[in-house]
Amino acid sequence: MVAPPDNDVLWARALHVTLNGSPALTGVSLGVREGEILAVGGPRGSGKTTLLRCLSGQLLAHRGEVWFNSAPVHTMGPLARERLRRDKFGWIDPEPRLVPELNAWENAALGLMLRGGARRGARTAAHEWLERLDIGDCARKRPHDLTQAERQRVCVARALACAPSVLFADEPTAPLHRADRAHVLRTLTTAARSHGITVVLATHDAEVASLADRTVTLLDGRRVHTVHLPGDEARTAGRTGAASSRVAAAPTDTATDTATPTDSDTEGRAACSLSA
Numbered sequence: 655m656v657a658p659p660d661n662d663v664l665w666a667r668a669l670h671v672t673l674n675g676s677p678a679l680t681g682v683s684l685g686v687r688e689g690e691i692l693a694v695g696g697p698r699g700s701g702k703t704t705l706l707r708c709l710s711g712q713l714l715a716h717r718g719e720v721w722f723n724s725a726p727v728h729t730m731g732p733l734a735r736e737r738l739r740r741d742k743f744g745w746i747d748p749e750p751r752l753v754p755e756l757n758a759w760e761n762a763a764l765g766l767m768l769r770g771g772a773r774r775g776a777r778t779a780a781h782e783w784l785e786r787l788d789i790g791d792c793a794r795k796r797p798h799d800l801t802q803a804e805r806q807r808v809c810v811a812r813a814l815a816c817a818p819s820v821l822f823a824d825e826p827t828a829p830l831h832r833a834d835r836a837h838v839l840r841t842l843t844t845a846a847r848s849h850g851i852t853v854v855l856a857t858h859d860a861e862v863a864s865l866a867d868r869t870v871t872l873l874d875g876r877r878v879h880t881v882h883l884p885g886d887e888a889r890t891a892g893r894t895g896a897a898s899s900r901v902a903a904a905p906t907d908t909a910t911d912t913a914t915p916t917d918s919d920t921e922g923r924a925a926c927s928l929s930a
């Protein structure tokens with residue numbers, strides 16, 4: 655077992671995952687630097703969620719390694735991974751998941767209280783984040799009295815209130831409409847940068863990915879470089895959506911167990927045109 659590079663807060667090597675007999679990840683390697691906002695792009699079913707679940711210790715890869723700050727997550731038992739997730743990681747789902755019996759501020763404070771934080775401090779932090787996300791006046795409402803967009807903002811507040819080392823956000827703005835999306839994303843990225851939170855953000859939305867420092871792209875469970883075919887821009891001018899966007903994809907690693915993540919991700923912003 656080779657220890658990961660020092661400057662990577664998260665490091666994955668040659669991850670292989672099979673779900674119900676189908677390959678979901680086939681040899682994905684990557685490193686995430688401290689404080690970085692990394693977008694994981696790719697079309698639907700390309701393995702983004704599976705990768706985030708592996709990196710966050712929710713799912714053990716069948717082969718491969720995941721390291722967090724030089725600790726081997728892939729060899730940890732379920733309890734140690736649970737503790738790691740509770741104390742160090744935050745998670746935002748595409749669909750808001752709240753406890754229906756708790757009101758908005760109690761839901762937003764939940765992560766802090768589960769970590770053993772005092773109720774008063776957790777309540778203050780929860781209210782602050784709800785205010786920042788423009789839903790301070792919803793603090794006493796229960797989830798069923800909130801709109802879907804408000805519920806998702808509560809989830810974002812809950813994740814940020816914990817000031818996690820790494821925040822995993824799986825299509826966090828999926829339930830939001832355009833104006834909401836921009837505001838929530840701005841709050842999320844600004845908070846991450848000012849609090850030094852590393853963010854791993856799964857998205858197939860170019861606009862979302864453009865806020866990241868770097869994008870890695872998956873296709874059929876593998877990391878790929880995307881290459882725009884000559885003339886694509888002219889062909890796609892005036893058209894929108896996946897149907898109008900063409901990419902040629904080339905694997906970035908060989909899916910062998912010796913694959914090593916590098917910082918030479920060249921896909922960058924170019925990958926942003928890949929959409930579902």
Ligand SMILES: Nc1ncnc2c1ncn2[C@@H]1O[C@H](COP(=O)(O)OP(=O)(O)OP(=O)(O)O)[C@@H](O)[C@H]1O
Nearest residue numbers: 673674676677678697698699700701702703704705
């Ligand atoms: N629980 C499951 N059982 C079987 N196959 C699954 C399961 N979850 C995901 N898969 C399959 O694994 C592959 C990767 O899925 P994953 O959800 O990670 O992709 P994704 O890029 O996050 O897609 P989306 O953008 O739709 O969320 C897909 O082929 C998917 O059908």
